[in-house]
Amino acid sequence: MWLLFLLVACVAAVLSCARVCRAAVVSARISGPAPRPAPGPASDPAAADGSKPGLTLYEMAYLSGGPQRLADVVLVLMAQQRRLLLAHTGWATVVDPVGHDSVERATLTAIGPDGQRPIPAVRQALVADEAVRAVADRLVADGLALPEGARPGIRGAVRQVRAAALLVVLSAAASYWMAPSDAETGQALGWFALPLILTLGTLAVARFELYPYGDWATDAGERRLPAAGSPSSPATSPSLTRLALHGPMALTDPSLRAALHSSGA
Template sequence: MSLLFLLVAWSAAVLSCALLCRAAVAAAHLTPPAPRASAQAVPAAAAAERRGSGLTLYEMAYLSGGPHRLADVVLVLMAQKRRLLLADTGWATVVDPVGTDAVERAALTAIGPDGQRRIPAVREALVSDEAVRQVADRLETAGLALPAAVRPGISGAVRLVRGAALVVLLSALATYWKAAPGADSGPVLAWFAVPLILTLGTWAAARFELHPYSDWATTAGERQLPGAAGSRSAPDSPAAPAGSLITLALRGPAALTDPTLRAALHSSGA
């Protein structure tokens, strides 16, 4: 029985570490290098004014949480402009059917001619819209967003390595528990130290080299976000007070201070 547990532990450790290495290499090969001048790297978007970091509001949202986060941002932005009414029951209603940029017009199109639609349906329609894809394409071309072929490889592989470390520990405990009374299980348990060191060492290296494990932003993209090391602005600075659209873009709907807007997004599965 101890050999079976040892085989499970070794298999989980080797496979998870190999997958993480493969994901890291794939990300390095498929992600273009970020240009030196970020202001030129990310073309101007009519969606929102540029912030201190050189990113638009939509670009911040995409790098922080992908197209779903971007969809939440544009809905809240239009609600604050009184173009939409977001009810706490999870419905979006058009108040002013005029969009000021391509993403706002896409949101109005997603709501449809009836002028009212459930927020989850609006969000799903938005994430596949051409206007949102153009934001993603700009960021990928600039080397700030991970290509679709890479997502969500690194973060998923890191979770596998963490899980493999837990499997190794549980296998060692099961081996000790199943050992016959009075039997010397020390040599067998020592064999579990190698896969444990392998998984924990790989995890530590990934945290040092690859952290944060974003599903959307490259390392260069993470550095462009407010609050990151070397960034020229912070989410809690006067230019971006807590509860602002920038905070929503960076942290998600839970960061909203308006209870109605927060309930509108969360009640719809946000």
């Protein structure tokens, strides 16, 4: 019986580790050298971060978390400027129906003529909007973002390896528990050390070589992102920079955090 558990553990370990290796190879192939600075990136109301010239708040958000992160950033930006109201129940309400840039105008269009819409629906509409795709296309053209269809899914592959490591441990425990009382269990458990070492070793290498596990930015794009603790430009709210880089959990305003989390962010 323990051979069946060992076979399942080994197959899961090998397949998950192979997926990480494949994702790493794909990422390396499509991540080119550091790109030339963009000649004139489209302005956004948050301007560029002072530590990385030419990288706007929208671009930071996209490189860190994709179009959904960008949608969260523009919603919070407009809420901080009292032009949107984000309720803790997950609804967005228009206060000032004037957009200052193409992404803000797309946000107002996504909310609709009624002036109120659930945040998940607004986010979904923004992800597919031409204004957000224009930000993505500009980053892809500059070699900072991974093109659609070529994202390696490193984050998902690493999660799969973690699950495989847990499966190995559970399989070993099941083998030990189901073994007859007079059986030699030490040798059987020793075989489970092989897939466990493979998965844990892969996780260690991935943490050292591939972290942060991004599915949006190329290596050059990761280098353009501000380091943790870097000062923001005067035109950029520190909370917006933290949101762009780390997601809704980085927000210090409990009402905004509740609005995004209640909406499924």
